[in-house]
Amino acid sequence: MKRILVTYATMAGSTAEVAQAVGEEIAKSGFQVDVLPLSQVEGLEAFDGVVIGGPMIMGWHRAALRFLRQHRKALQQMPWAAFVMAMSLTQTGEMSLGNMRVTVDDKLPRPPQKEGRLNFRERYARLANYLRPVLLAARPAKPASIGVFGGRLEYGRLKWWAVLFVMMIIQAPPGERRNWPAIRAWAADLPALFEADEV
Numbered sequence: 722m723k724r725i726l727v728t729y730a731t732m733a734g735s736t737a738e739v740a741q742a743v744g745e746e747i748a749k750s751g752f753q754v755d756v757l758p759l760s761q762v763e764g765l766e767a768f769d770g771v772v773i774g775g776p777m778i779m780g781w782h783r784a785a786l787r788f789l790r791q792h793r794k795a796l797q798q799m800p801w802a803a804f805v806m807a808m809s810l811t812q813t814g815e816m817s818l819g820n821m822r823v824t825v826d827d828k829l830p831r832p833p834q835k836e837g838r839l840n841f842r843e844r845y846a847r848l849a850n851y852l853r854p855v856l857l858a859a860r861p862a863k864p865a866s867i868g869v870f871g872g873r874l875e876y877g878r879l880k881w882w883a884v885l886f887v888m889m890i891i892q893a894p895p896g897e898r899r900n901w902p903a904i905r906a907w908a909a910d911l912p913a914l915f916e917a918d919e920v
């Protein structure tokens with residue numbers, strides 16, 4: 722039986738629940754699935770495929786980027802996917818990065834205030850700006866799939882500096898924006914990628 726790792730970084734816990742749901746969907750196709758925080762992953766040798774998830778925390782979670790850099794060699798040899806949780810995404814019509822197709826939760830993007838002219842915050846929250854560092858960290862390994870979904874933001878779970886950053890830069894209202902049907906639909910397509918023998 723093929724064994725798949727779903728591993729995640731989190732700051733306030735909500736990405737762990739997303740990783741769990743992704744793992745459940747993959748397991749429905751008959752894979753053995755381990756869902757683990759990044760800190761508990763010792764190596765990728767035991768796995769036939771990997772999913773790496775993390776939230777945007779002023780850039781993709783640093784531990785997730787570090788993980789990609791550390792394991793880029795192993796990831797070149799196996800199919801892998803990444804998911805990104807976010808509270809703010811500018812609607813620019815981008816659905817791909819280079820020749821990489823990206824699945825975007827259609828409830829997440831917000832149109833810019835002025836059409837054709839993005840302000841600082843809207844430029845920051847572009848899909849390409851979020852994903853380029855992810856692809857760079859893994860290079861030359863390439864993900865077979867990337868998903869970008871709405872997350873959860875609760876000020877009560879955060880330190881004061883984090884609240885300040887989110888209020889000033891992200892300007893996303895707190896709340897639950899995880900779109901479970903979109904997350905599960907994306908995850909349900911992953912087994913087909915893991916089934917393929919060639920990377």
Ligand SMILES: Cc1cc2nc3c(=O)[nH]c(=O)nc-3n(C[C@H](O)[C@H](O)[C@H](O)COP(=O)(O)O)c2cc1C
Pocket residue numbers: 730731732733734735736737776777778779780806807808809810846871872873874875879882883884886887891
């Ligand atoms: C300090 C901080 C920085 C964040 N930066 C971004 C960001 O740059 N873009 C974005 O869309 N969301 C940003 N968010 C929102 C988180 O990505 C979102 O709340 C995510 O679901 C949190 O996941 P977690 O509960 O696993 O930590 C930020 C949140 C915090 C607390």
